[in-house]
Amino acid sequence: MLNNNNTKKRILTGDRPTGPLHLGHYVGSLVNRVRLQDEYNCFFIIADYQFLTDHLHDTILVEEYINEIILDWLSVGMDPRKSTFFIQSQVPEIAELTVIFSMLATVARLQRNPTVKDEFKASGLRAISYGFLGYPVSQAADILVVRSHLVPVGDDNLPHVEQTREIARTFNSTFSEVFPIPEPLVGKVSRLPGLDGQKMAKSRGNAIYLKDTPEEVKRKVSIAITDPARIKATDIGHPDLCSVFKYYLAFVINEAPTVEQNCRKGKIGCVACKNYLSDKVNIFLEPIREKRNYYGHKPRFISEILAEGIKRTGIEAKETMRLVHEAMHYDYKKLLI
Ligand code: SF4
Numbered sequence: 001m002l003n004n005n006n007t008k009k010r011i012l013t014g015d016r017p018t019g020p021l022h023l024g025h026y027v028g029s030l031v032n033r034v035r036l037q038d039e040y041n042c043f044f045i046i047a048d049y050q051f052l053t054d055h056l057h058d059t060i061l062v063e064e065y066i067n068e069i070i071l072d073w074l075s076v077g078m079d080p081r082k083s084t085f086f087i088q089s090q091v092p093e094i095a096e097l098t099v100i101f102s103m104l105a106t107v108a109r110l111q112r113n114p115t116v117k118d119e120f121k122a123s124g125l126r127a128i129s130y131g132f133l134g135y136p137v138s139q140a141a142d143i144l145v146v147r148s149h150l151v152p153v154g155d156d157n158l159p160h161v162e163q164t165r166e167i168a169r170t171f172n173s174t175f176s177e178v179f180p181i182p183e184p185l186v187g188k189v190s191r192l193p194g195l196d197g198q199k200m201a202k203s204r205g206n207a208i209y210l211k212d213t214p215e216e217v218k219r220k221v222s223i224a225i226t227d228p229a230r231i232k233a234t235d236i237g238h239p240d241l242c243s244v245f246k247y248y249l250a251f252v253i254n255e256a257p258t259v260e261q262n263c264r265k266g267k268i269g270c271v272a273c274k275n276y277l278s279d280k281v282n283i284f285l286e287p288i289r290e291k292r293n294y295y296g297h298k299p300r301f302i303s304e305i306l307a308e309g310i311k312r313t314g315i316e317a318k319e320t321m322r323l324v325h326e327a328m329h330y331d332y333k334k335l336l337i
Contacts, residue, residue, distance in 0.1 A: 011036055011185070012148040014045030017065035018055060021072040022207035023281075024192045024200035027250050032152060034077040036185075042083040043146050043313060044073065049088050049095070050139070053132040054123040070302050072210050075292035086309040088142060093317035097141035098134075100324065104170045105137050105163065115159045122201075140164040144179050146316045152185040175327035178320070192250055195224035197243040211292055214282045221247075221278040226270045233269030244274055252280045 013033065015021065021030065036042055046066050052059070066087060073085065088094055110116065110133050120128050131138075136159075143151055143164050151161050161184040168179040193199065194206025201207070208220055226242045229235070239245035239260045248256040262268040295302065325331040 006041070008039070008041040009149040010043065010146055011040045011150045011152060012043045012045060012143045012146055013152045014043075014047055014142075015069055016047045016050050017062055017069055018051060019065055019202050020068040020209045020211050022200060022202075022209045023247075023250070024194075024207060025072075026076060026210065027192050028154060029152070030073070030076045030078070033073075033083075034079075036152065037079060037082040040150065043148070043316075044078065044083055044085050044309075045088055045142055046070075046086070047088045047139075047142065049131075050135050053129070053135050054119075054125060067302065068211070070305070071292050071295050074295045074302075075210060075288045080305040080309065084309045084312045085305050086313040087306060090306075090310045091145065091313050091317050093314070093321045094138075094141050094145050096321060097145050097317075097324065098138045100328075101137045101140050101144075101167050101171070102134060104167050104174070105134070105140075107133070109163070109166075110134060110136060113159050113163060115156060118156075136160050136163045137167065140167045143182055144168055145320050146313060147178075147180055147320055148182050149180050150185045151182050154191075155186060158184055158186070171324075171327075175324075178323045178327050193243050193246055195220055195243055197225045208281065210285065210288050212285070213289075214278075214285075217281050217285065218275075218278040221274050221281065222271075224274065226274075227263075230270060232266075233272075234266040236266050237263035237268075237270075239263045244270070244277055247277055247281065251284050252277065255280075 013029070015025070033042065033044065046069055048062055048066065051062055051065075070085065078085075113136055116133060116136060120132060125132070139160050140163060144167070151164070153161055161182065165181050168181050172179055194201065194204055195208070196204065196206045198204060198206060208217055212220070221244070224244050226244055227238045228241070230237050242263070245256070245259065245263070248259050252259075259268065259273060263273070322331075
């Protein structure tokens with residue numbers, strides 16, 4: 001199963017195991033990862049320590065969630081023969097590197113990180129923990145433990161990459177050049193709103209999951225928010241105000257101009273428009289569901305992928321820590337012969 005990626009530039013990206021992935025994840029990152037794995041040496045992390053930032057009381061679910069994510073990754077075409085899949089907590093060097101990096105990031109700098117502020121607000125937590133405030137430091141350790149050159153991000157995550165770059169620069173200038181300064185790979189990131197027009201989020205119940213059944217897709221689309229001013233099928237519509245139309249733009253792109261025209265001229269009713277969209281989304285999801293079902297019956301295969309990925313990442317991480325210890329004079333060559 002070993003890939004031969006050592007000459008390629010390295011990428012690190014991944015997901016927190018907060019549950020199965022949805023169409024927003026697909027258009028925002030998964031489709032991009034499938035493309036990147038042919039060009040780069042990709043490390044895909046499941047950040048289970050970062051799960052703790054706002055899911056401290058849900059750890060009983062973490063194993064199931066990790067399994068869901070691996071199934072989602074495999075079902076969309078992320079390929080463990082080309083890339084490395086691993087679980088953050090199973091590579092202990094990441095935790096060690098986090099401790100060292102935490103000395104290189106100031107509290108004031110972390111408090112200014114706009115993504116941390118937004119995520120804390122969205123979490124509904126009453127107080128921010130040390131780990132939540134410091135999770136960009138943990139993310140820097142994820143990225144730099146495999147000495148990544150590139151980090152695919154949406155523009156909302158740019159502050160994290162900037163913080164990682166600062167930490168890498170500070171380490172290199174304080175000790176010696178160990179880390180590449182990773183560049184953000186800001187691709188064309190598409191954002192899909194939830195079916196209610198708000199940000200897609202599990203907690204809002206407004207997402208279509210990759211594993212949803214055809215019936216679930218149909219039911220969810222049927223209650224999606226459309227142009228609120230439209231009462232009758234013959235009313236002039238405003239597709240720009242309709243969340244359903246955003247899904248046309250993402251999944252039925254060829255037919256979106258016709259739908260737009262018909263909507264604007266009052267030539268199509270919302271029920272018919274939604275039914276057609278559900279059919280198209282179901283056609284799109286069918287091969288994904290099939291693969292998911294197939295891998296869902298292969299627990300041993302999933303276990304092997306993870307074991308192999310953890311081993312591969314561990315080799316890189318050990319080499320990184322050897323360089324880090326040497327640079328910091330923490331290799332204790334005389335004391336520990
Ligand atoms: S006809 Fe379609 S695009 Fe127009 S408002 Fe209704 S659901 Fe939206």
